[in-house]
Amino acid sequence: MADKKMIVETLFDAVDGQLAKADIERFIEKPKHTHLGDYAFPCFALAKIFRQSPTNIAKEVSEKMVNSIIEKVEAVGGYVNIFLKQSEISKTVLSNIVTFRSAYGQQEQGENQTITIDFSSPNIAKPFSMGHLRSTVIGNALANISEKNGYEVVRINHIGDWGTQFGKLIVAYHLWGKKELIEQSPVRELLKIYVKFHDEAERDDTLNDQARAAFKRLEQGDDEAMRLWHWFREASLKEFEQVYALLGIRFDSYAGEAFYNDKMNRIVDLLAEKELLEESDGAMVVNLENMPPCLIKKTDGTTLYATRDLAAALYRHETYKSEKSFYVVGNEQSLHFKQLFNVLEKIGYEWARELQHIPFGMMLKDGKKMSTRKGKVVLLAEVLDEAIELAEKNIEDKNPKLQHKEEIAKIVGTGAVIFHDLKNHRLNDIDFSLEEMLNFEGETGPYVQYTYARICSLLRKGQYNDQECKFEGLSEEAWPVIITLKEFPEVVTKAFELADPSQIAKHLIELSRAFNKYYAHTRILEEDATMQAKLTLCSSVAIVLKEGLRLLGIQAPEEM
The missing domain is CATH 1.10.730.10 (Isoleucyl-tRNA Synthetase; Domain 1)
Structure with a gap:
């Protein structure tokens, strides 16, 4: 606000420029009680500079505080308590709100800049649970807040529509799935067989081998595997849309993990060209300082989240010309994003410094993390x-x-x-x-x-x-x-x-x-x-x- 800036300028002059304006603004407090003023400035940081007690400094500073919006200034202990002219401030604030209405508070710091925000991102063939609420509502609010700060916002729902879980679902469908039941209630039935797969796999590890093989067939474009994948995806998206409509949330892109299937080779080639790609126990990795290596390809040649997210970051930067990017993803993925941003910087992309992981805590049930594979989920x-x-x-x-x-x-x-x-x-x-x-x-x-x-x-x-x-x-x-x-x-x-x-x-x-x-x-x-x-x-x-x-x-x- 303009009045706070004026207070900072007045304090800067009153302390003879011995503190930077940014520090003064940081030190200014809002008193808990109105009788202590509208702003309070602690003078303790000035004690060493002026070689006086904070109480004496506060007294001297208060005597120099002259400003058109200040009603009075009091020195109390080591604090300078500042009282604003209520009638003048009231008129300014109310006239601004009445004039600008919903545009009141609109900022311009992001003017002519684009920010991409990756949020919600539920997994296909799994129900939209309370565990997905956090990323969804935090991301949507940040999108609105970014627009309020002047940014052009691209809302991205990076759907989890690829990965080994589809191998598990394909195997589970062949073993226990019933087409007519899945058509009646797609996500519920798919969840049921997914949970059953994990229960059975604890007793029979060969199921995991079958799942890995099924996913590899999917990656190779097998007709039957692709048909099931499309079916699972469309049924889930239709159900997700009902939740988004109820919450009033929209997206500009639903490009999920599968969207980047044909864009990952470019990343692998770039890493090889920069001589960043190394072999480790049959897998391909990028070694990083002070953190584990970033795994790009597994020993069986299948890709990983990192490969896709690298491809996604490059695609988004080139497509949307974004100056900033937010990834609204849980705390547990912090290492993944540190690795991701680090690899992009190693390639030579300076814009990677403007990529930001926005972590959040978990939604717990009875003090424990909700688990889809265990069926402990609240829809x-x-x-x-x-x-x-x-x-x-x-x-x-x-x-x-x-x-x-x-x-x-x-x-x-x-x-x-x-x-x-x-x-x-x-x-x-x-x-x-x-x-x-x-x-x-x-x-x-x-x-x-x-x-x-x-x-x-x-x-x-x-x-x-x-x-x-x-x-x-x-x-x-x-x-x-x-x-x-x-x-x-x-x-x-x-x-x-x-x-x-x-x-x-x-x-x-x-x-x-x-x-x-x-x-x-x-x-x-x-x-x-x-x-x-x-x-x-x-x-x-x-x-x-x-x-x-x-x-x-x-x-x-x-x-x-």
Whole structure:
């Protein structure tokens, strides 16, 4: 925000340029209590420079702090507490929101640049489980946040439609599959025979040999193997699309692993040309410093994930001319991506430095990782259906006369599931709990949505007209709301820089709490000289809540 930059400039002058502006900005804090100011600057880092106590330095610095947006400055201990001019800041913030509306907080740092985001990427012939939720909603939010920061975004669903699991499925289908059952319920039946394969393979290891042979036939283009593969793929994609439609998520590309079958030889040739390819126990590898070698081809000549991901990275860079690339994939793949980026740099691609793995924690069940092969899986579609059902029941109990109940229940139910994931820092593991996820009070999506719906109701009752907005006359109780609104553009930037959607989710909770506290102490619809200003504040909060939810991939219903 412009006011923070002005504070940095003023502090820079006040400390006689003895601290870099970037350091000053990093040191500036937001006090927990409003009576300690709007900004606080700790002077402890200056003690060695000026050879004085932080308390004395704070006193001297506070006396030099003169700025058009500063109301007063206090030296408390080793801190400089800065109070902003509330009326001036309020007018600036509210007029910006009213003017720009949903474009408020739009940044330009990615202007004329493209970013590719690889996310969701479920495996064909396996159900879309709760374990896939994290990559899907984190990736979608990061795509929205990247666009908000000015980037052109290419959303890529790198479908897991190749690999040894297809050898296992082909063998399992021949042994236990029934065509009519698979046609009725493709993914469920395919999962059933896939789990059975692993159970049987624990007792009969020859099944794994048969699976490897079946996959090799598939790689060689065997007609029967290819026919089964196409069938498995199309049936799964149709089922995945239903989940994506419910979550409101779209992709620009569904180019999965199989797409790169004819593009891997180029990578192998490049590695050989650069003399990076070496033989190791019959396999072909690239040796790397301080990490295990990157395996390019196995002893039987079949390819690996690394080969495909190298081909994918090169294809995407050449096709989309992307300046940055995000790979939204779980923590457990961290080594894989370190190897991948390292190999690309060894080839000589400088753009590999702009490839970024966006890791996240696991979705756990009873404290343990969900496993498809063991059948311990919670289907995302079933969780979403249950969330929507519970939302509809709550609406029926609290607002039975509400129109379009089914549509609103869908918005609230799916929003609850998405928000529950995104309010957590992505690196944390999340223990799957339907009860917690669907708690409609506290730090939840429905709480933020209800705050938005409440404001929409106030605006309707107050017959608010945004052409007649006013910015002056607000009470001091409105200041925490204004300050939180003011920070939204900064949060948008921070969420992108940290690749962390929880920055947005936490900000929306903070804004909702600040508004609800204001609402509890203010008669907004009282017809007095300040009513229009109060409604302008309400409208501004609604704009930011709606836009913040949109960035997370959640809709904001005007009634609940």
